[in-house]
Amino acid sequence: MGRIGRALKKRAEPFGLQTIYHNRNPLSATEADGARYVSFQELLATSDIISVHVPLKKSTVHLIGASEIAQMKDGVVIVNTARGAIIDEAALASALEQGKVAAVGLDVYEKEPQIDPSLVKNDRALLIPHLGTHTTETLAKMESLAMENARRAYWESNC
Numbered sequence: 001m002g003r004i005g006r007a008l009k010k011r012a013e014p015f016g017l018q019t020i021y022h023n024r025n026p027l028s029a030t031e032a033d034g035a036r037y038v039s040f041q042e043l044l045a046t047s048d049i050i051s052v053h054v055p056l057k058k059s060t061v062h063l064i065g066a067s068e069i070a071q072m073k074d075g076v077v078i079v080n081t082a083r084g085a086i087i088d089e090a091a092l093a094s095a096l097e098q099g100k101v102a103a104v105g106l107d108v109y110e111k112e113p114q115i116d117p118s119l120v121k122n123d124r125a126l127l128i129p130h131l132g133t134h135t136t137e138t139l140a141k142m143e144s145l146a147m148e149n150a151r152r153a154y155w156e157s158n159c
Contacts, residue, residue, distance in 0.1 A: 001053070002023075009033065019035040021036070048073065048077065050072070050078050051081075052064065054083075055083070056086060060083075062086070063086050064091075066091040070100075076100075076102060077103045078092065079104070079105040080104075081106075081107050084106075085110050092116075093116045096118075096122055097118060101124075103125070105126045108130055
């Protein structure tokens with residue numbers, strides 16, 4: 001539950017959602033802000049909604065696969081806005097078709113730009129392009145940083 005997980009927690013609270021999380025280590029009480037640290041297995045077994053926020057590295061490829069999905073509650077909702085390969089897309093598509101997973105929200109895909117065709121056809125799969133940096137605020141900040149970089153390059157080459 002890093003920066004993104006904590007921001008999601010704040011957005012979920014007005015809807016009455018209680019947050020549990022799993023990290024390599026528990027957060028301080030201040031950082032956790034009322035969220036409860038649980039084991040990965042408890043997170044899988046007790047969550048109604050699982051939102052994935054981990055970096056992609058060797059240890060997180062297929063962090064959620066068929067065996068992890070089998071441990072989840074029937075009717076779980078899974079959201080992945082981190083990296084596509086963190087979830088075994090074929091296992092997810094199968095679980096969605098079988099009803100184990102009630103719905104998925106994805107803006108990242110295991111083999112981008114390809115998406116498992118059964119996910120594309122499923123009405124309970126919300127699939128969008130990865131748009132995290134396409135907010136007005138982020139684009140303005142990126143523009144400002146680009147202009148600052150150009151100013152510095154000009155200044156350094158002319159001084």
